[in-house]
Amino acid sequence: MIQGIDPQRPPSGPGCVECERDGGWWFHLRRCAECGHVGCCDDSLGQHATAHAGQTGHPIIQSYEPGEDWFWDYRTEQMIDGPELAPPRSHPAEQSTPGPEARVPADWREQLQRARASRDGRSG
Numbered sequence: 001m002i003q004g005i006d007p008q009r010p011p012s013g014p015g016c017v018e019c020e021r022d023g024g025w026w027f028h029l030r031r032c033a034e035c036g037h038v039g040c041c042d043d044s045l046g047q048h049a050t051a052h053a054g055q056t057g058h059p060i061i062q063s064y065e066p067g068e069d070w071f072w073d074y075r076t077e078q079m080i081d082g083p084e085l086a087p088p089r090s091h092p093a094e095q096s097t098p099g100p101e102a103r104v105p106a107d108w109r110e111q112l113q114r115a116r117a118s119r120d121g122r123s124g
Helices: 017-022 048-056 108-119
Strands: 029-032 038-040 060-063 071-073 078-080
Touching (some): 017 038, 017 048, 038 048
Antiparallel strands (some): 071 078
């Protein structure tokens, strides 16, 4: 067993826990390999997967996107190999990306571009 991975822990649900709670939206989803928490990616406005890792010390995530099975280790900032995690392995294929569809603003691309520019220290 790899430290930081519990292959038997199911995911917390089909969407980002914090975005669902706060009425927000996400771009892509990531799953904590230790506790199953589903959070939004670093390209999302909330960056909840990384925040969860920082708050809990859970170092490894797996993509929660259909067709993706990669793992990321925050400690080394590198991709790693990992075991098959408890199902489901992704959000439902029919769920929109970004999502959830009803809360995604029409200008979502521009919002993500502005947020990235702000994080990178550029105006935009």
